């Protein structure tokens with residue numbers, strides 16, 4: 001079992017979900033985050049003062065998948081989340097040590 005953690009633009013969520021569903025991947029957790037990549041940020045007026053804003057609203061998507069389904073999950077996320085512009089996000093794939101289904105206690 002691997003844990004995929006992806007940071008994506010909020011506006012691509014629906015498309016990412018549909019692409020994952022098409023691969024029969026339904027389980028996921030999503031949180032709102034603020035993030036920065038290598039962009040220098042932009043300036044915006046806040047209470048009349050020009051302020052550099054470099055933390056942008058992103059979504060953190062976490063998906064636990066069997067090892068043999070990692071590649072199709074990555075492909076689904078990438079296809080749906082890529083605009084080609086800076087800020088499209090990043091995908092991390094982590095090894096898990098142990099995973100259990102709480103309802104039954106069984107390893108998954």
Ligand SMILES: Nc1ncnc2c1ncn2[C@@H]1O[C@H](COP(=O)(O)OP(=O)(O)OP(=O)(O)O)[C@@H](O)[C@H]1O
Pocket residue numbers: 007008034035036037038039056058085086087088089090
């Ligand atoms: N190394 C990282 N660690 C944690 N989060 C990251 C990392 N890189 C990117 N992110 C997340 O992904 C979001 C988008 O960053 P991204 O890397 O796409 O932007 P960029 O560096 O400006 O562009 P690009 O990498 O396409 O040149 C960030 O706002 C952040 O939430």
Ligand SMILES: [Mg+2]
Pocket residue numbers: 037038
């Ligand atoms: Mg980057």
